[in-house]
Amino acid sequence: MENLWRIATGQDPNRQDYEGIEFWSNPERSGWLTKQGDYIKTWRRRWFVLKRGKLLWFKDQSSALTRGSIPRGVISVGDCLTVKGAEDVVNKPFAFEISSGNITMFFIADNEKEKEEWINSIGRSIVQHSRSVTDSEVLDYDQRRTKAYLLLEMGNTELIFIPTPTVGHLVPFLEFARRLIDQDDGIRVTVILLKLQGQSHLDTYVKSIGSSQPFVRFIDVPELVEKPSFGSFQSVEAFVYDFIERNIPLVRDIVMGILSSPGVSVKGIVADFFCLPMIDITKDVNLPFYVFLTSNSGFLAMMQYLADRHSKDTSVFVRDSGEMLSIPGFVNPVPANVLPSALFIEDGYDAYVKLAILFSKAKGILVNSSFDLEPISLNHFLNEQDYPSVYAVGPIFNPKAQPHPEQDMARRDELMKWLGDQPEGSVVFLCFGSMGRLRGDQVKEIARGLELCQCRFLWSLRTEEVANEDPLPEGFLDRVRGRGVICGWSPQVEILSHKAVGSFVSHCGWNSIVESLWFGVPIVTWPMYAEQQLNAFMMVKELKLAVEMKLDYRVLVDELVSANEIERAIRCVMMNKDDNLVTKRVIDVSQMVRKATLNGGGSSYTATAKFIQDVTGIKP
DSSP states (O other): OHHHHHHHHTOOOOGGGSTTOOTTSSOSEEEEEEEEOSSSOOEEEEEEEEETTEEEEESSGGGGSSTTOOOSEEEEGGGOOEEEEOHHHHTOTTEEEEEOSSOEEEEEOSSHHHHHHHHHHHHHHHHHHTTOOOHHHHHTGGGGTTOGGGGOOTTOEEEEEEOOSSHHHHHHHHHHHHHHHHHOTTEEEEEEEOOOTTOTHHHHHHHHHHTTOTTEEEEEOOOOSSOOOGGGOSSHHHHHHHHHHHHHHHHHHHHHHHHTSTTOEEEEEEEEGGGGGGGGGGGTSOOOEEEEESSOHHHHHHHHHHHHHHTTOOOOOOTTSOOEEOOTTOSSOEEGGGSOGGGGSHHHHHHHHHHHHHHTTSSEEEESOOTTTOHHHHHHHHTOSSSOEEEEOOOOOOTTOOOOTTSOHHHHHHHHHHHHTSOTTOEEEEEOOTTOOBOHHHHHHHHHHHHHHOOEEEEEOOBOOOTTOOOSOTTHHHHTTTTEEEESSOOHHHHHHSTTEEEEEEOOOHHHHHHHHHTTOOEEEOOOSTTHHHHHHIIIIISOOEEESOSSOOTTSOOOOOHHHHHHHHHHHHSSGGGOHHHHHHHHHHHHHHHHTSTTTOHHHHHHHHHHHHHHOOOO
């Protein structure tokens, strides 16, 4: 860290900082960059040389050609955490940054191509030189917890994680990393972070958890030079598939850099199911490839069925066909209208089929579920001879997770205080996810339904913005004052854990379902997008753990759920709780899924141990 302190204070480098580095001969990369001053924040053009984990700069090229030359500055790349584009930060084209966690330095290349080449070269150097751990560095570990690479000692097992770069996928991925390390302290995890447009808030989230996960480190993938345009696709799934494919060469370079680092024992790659195309990397490396499915085993059964069906029938599904599908792993026939929306669209269907086929090529599949929750579908995979091993390691959820640093904590305190004043089990919580934005006419129907049912409520409302238009019925807030609260953002986990909450009107995203089941809160189903319709069908028809309001609602379709439907569903779950079979079953399952994660025979704990054994080849 002394090197970085010198840089930050503008002092000349100590000769020890670059001793033994023959920067004048065969550099790994060299060229002109414009660098922001470390003390006086002006921009100066300098000649840079990258060699053996050191980034040195000189006044000009001729100053870097002789043994006796003295650099103007040196960065020890091994002390850095990330290198990534920074155009938005400094408001200059072709800008990038190198960060050590506490210190960030900014540079500008001459063009986009050179920017990406510098990022790639420095990124590889970070990977290759971040594991040289001295005794003094180990002793200094408490002050440097965020640098997970300091603890990637000889003999540890390293896994490479590749999550889809959205909060809904990254959160369970990182929680699973924590679970693995808790069960085996010889495991280290490197998370490769892809850069998806519109997800810049993930940087803040990753930084917020970095200090609490000392055995997990993060490597940023450089931004794509040629980014896919969402407007070129009919479905989100096709766009994401194309985005993942474009990132394969960049991720391959990072993986090869990790493997070439001395003293590292990489045992496998674990990729999100949307990142299944990354299995292409294993053509170049002898590593097993595992899939982490953030959803349930019912979804996996549907994907297995899709691959089999496509070998006989390549047509897209028709939503309103009335077709009933016999899917192995399901007890009931599955109506076509609860399949993921992408399967009704040509490019979405193609993306799903490619993913479905790639599942079968993996070494194993980790599912965010448990035998206590989905015994039928998981037993189906247990009996499959020609399919990858399925590990039911869920529910992947941390009820004590720290809140996101960008959340409005003052508003959070207000909401929790209001809940604290309500009777136990009296509040219905309505939340439809970050993408569940409702039209004004639908918002009015929900408001009328809440008035009709007369229940206390907490409503996390996101609506399509229409200028000068109040989406709520006139006088609604006055009529419900005292028994209802409307907010924008809400701390969902804390709300579901509160004893005042008696039911959850949900979009049926699997993360939300897991949280609700964990705390024993029954769900009223109102799916919106993606695979949520299938989740709703499973919860109501297969698992008997939810009350049906809608199973096949789509947020982008002009369909209106009436106030009477909303009132009926909420009353069904909130009234006569002592005799409500769904509520009783949810409470029973809540106790079972909690036990599943415990040491001492829990099914998910055992499945995780089996995965660790299979990866490491070491029996406990």
